[in-house]
Amino acid sequence: MRNIDVCLSPELIHQYELKGKIVVVVDILRATSCMVSGLATGVAAIKPLADVDICKGLKQEGYFTAGERNGSKVEGFDMGNSPFEYMEPHLKGQKVAVTTTNGTLAIEKSKTADQIVIGAFLNLTAVAKYIQQQDKDVVVVCAAWKGKVNLEDSLFAGALVERLAASHQPECDVPRMMVKLYQIEKNDLFTFVKESSHARRLNKLDVFKDIEFCVQEDTFDIVPVLRDGHLVLAG
Amino acid sequence: MRNIDVCLSPELIHQYELKGKIVVVVDILRATSCMVSGLATGVAAIKPLADVDICKGLKQEGYFTAGERNGSKVEGFDMGNSPFEYMEPHLKGQKVAVTTTNGTLAIEKSKTADQIVIGAFLNLTAVAKYIQQQDKDVVVVCAAWKGKVNLEDSLFAGALVERLAASHQPECDVPRMMVKLYQIEKNDLFTFVKESSHARRLNKLDVFKDIEFCVQEDTFDIVPVLRDGHLVLAG
Numbered sequence: 001m002r003n004i005d006v007c008l009s010p011e012l013i014h015q016y017e018l019k020g021k022i023v024v025v026v027d028i029l030r031a032t033s034c035m036v037s038g039l040a041t042g043v044a045a046i047k048p049l050a051d052v053d054i055c056k057g058l059k060q061e062g063y064f065t066a067g068e069r070n071g072s073k074v075e076g077f078d079m080g081n082s083p084f085e086y087m088e089p090h091l092k093g094q095k096v097a098v099t100t101t102n103g104t105l106a107i108e109k110s111k112t113a114d115q116i117v118i119g120a121f122l123n124l125t126a127v128a129k130y131i132q133q134q135d136k137d138v139v140v141v142c143a144a145w146k147g148k149v150n151l152e153d154s155l156f157a158g159a160l161v162e163r164l165a166a167s168h169q170p171e172c173d174v175p176r177m178m179v180k181l182y183q184i185e186k187n188d189l190f191t192f193v194k195e196s197s198h199a200r201r202l203n204k205l206d207v208f209k210d211i212e213f214c215v216q217e218d219t220f221d222i223v224p225v226l227r228d229g230h231l232v233l234a235g
Numbered sequence: 236m237r238n239i240d241v242c243l244s245p246e247l248i249h250q251y252e253l254k255g256k257i258v259v260v261v262d263i264l265r266a267t268s269c270m271v272s273g274l275a276t277g278v279a280a281i282k283p284l285a286d287v288d289i290c291k292g293l294k295q296e297g298y299f300t301a302g303e304r305n306g307s308k309v310e311g312f313d314m315g316n317s318p319f320e321y322m323e324p325h326l327k328g329q330k331v332a333v334t335t336t337n338g339t340l341a342i343e344k345s346k347t348a349d350q351i352v353i354g355a356f357l358n359l360t361a362v363a364k365y366i367q368q369q370d371k372d373v374v375v376v377c378a379a380w381k382g383k384v385n386l387e388d389s390l391f392a393g394a395l396v397e398r399l400a401a402s403h404q405p406e407c408d409v410p411r412m413m414v415k416l417y418q419i420e421k422n423d424l425f426t427f428v429k430e431s432s433h434a435r436r437l438n439k440l441d442v443f444k445d446i447e448f449c450v451q452e453d454t455f456d457i458v459p460v461l462r463d464g465h466l467v468l469a470g
Binding site for chain 1: 243244246247250381382383384385386389407408409411412415416419420430431432433
């Protein structure tokens with residue numbers, strides 16, 4: 001058996017040894033759901049960046065730019081942070097440069113890992129299968145909300161712990177707690193998640209449809225991985 | 236309605252505004268369970284200290300000294316970190332100076348709060364009643380294990396959220412998550428908690444009896460509060 005651990009906030013990441021491990025970064029609402037949706041429907045590559053200005057500058061190099069802060073699109077960017085924007089036909093074969101409040105920072109902070117994989121409910125089973133093809137420990141890094149532990153990313157962590165039960169055992173208490181929580185809520189994730197702090201925050205911004213989309217499991221059978229600074233399809 | 240929030244680790248405490256609020260510090264295995272047990276059975280006052288040497292020095296001022304690091308008693312101290320040691324008859328009317336790996340640090344980091352209250356399963360209902368006599372927001376600060384989120388402190392947080400449901404609403408996702416977890420596990424806390432990382436760590440140190448004692452609810456009807464650097468009975 002290999003181990004699985006769960007880091008509930010990027011602010012706790014120093015507690016985890018990532019070297020030699022696969023890190024699954026998750027930001028259900030909505031960064032990693034967007035990345036999965038885009039790459040599954042034809043986007044060629046996505047470059048995650050923590051800095052807004054650097055991200056914006058990549059427009060000159062032919063990237064479409066996506067920028068979100070506090071749930072809203074940043075001025076001067078081509079796209080905000082809705083998975084539907086990432087699935088637009090004109091993005092097929094194109095590259096996207098993206099910066100978000102929490103998700104891109106979580107990727108940045110996970111860079112000592114052996115591999116960074118992008119997880120969402122949308123590609124949950126695909127991520128689990130991808131991990132099981134390898135013989136490595138796993139740490140799920142939840143993007144959280146400005147460091148604060150959130151419901152939807154924690155639930156995803158629990159879901160992945162469940163899917164990997166045959167190959168990976170919980171390394172400490174957090175994966176055990178989250179798999180329990182996921183198991184009691186999994187039949188109606190939408191009801192539970194739409195009451196989360198972040199969903200309520202986003203609802204004010206009229207993105208209810210996004211939330212409903214992001215809690216669907218296994219819509220896509222793809223796995224984005226970070227290679228040379230870009231997220232691309234694994235394999 | 237007032238609000239209740241839950242800080243899962245002292246390393247996340249900067250995310251919480253404590254000013255004007257009641258902080259309930261919890262370290263089920265075993266610091267706050269010891270404090271509650273001692274004060275409930277006759278210890279006059281307990282002085283929590285983050286530093287081992289300062290704590291040890293208080294022996295000269297007539298304190299009994301209790302020191303624990305990594306689950307074991309520190310050499311040169313009168314007591315370790317078992318609730319049974321705190322209930323010894325010779326401690327009646329005496330003062331105890333205590334330092335532990337996590338619990339005393341959590342108290343130290345909560346000092347901007349309006350009031351610091353010591354919580355454990357042993358005095359759960361008493362703490363809830365004490366809070367409901369006041370009109371203040373509450374933050375539960377989990378001592379965790381060297382910063383890592385743990386099961387037993389998180390479950391206590393969920394238990395207090397449940398007990399305060401009529402007066403305090405969850406401020407963000409964490410209290411909502413933990414109350415769910417507590418509600419599915421509350422009928423057999425011992426089974427769940429004895430599989431926790433920390434319980435397994437302590438079991439090696441032969442303190443199984445302590446764990447069984449510490450997960451009992453409402454053994455004592457007292458509330459320790461911090462006043463002038465000492466924990467004493469409220470009221």
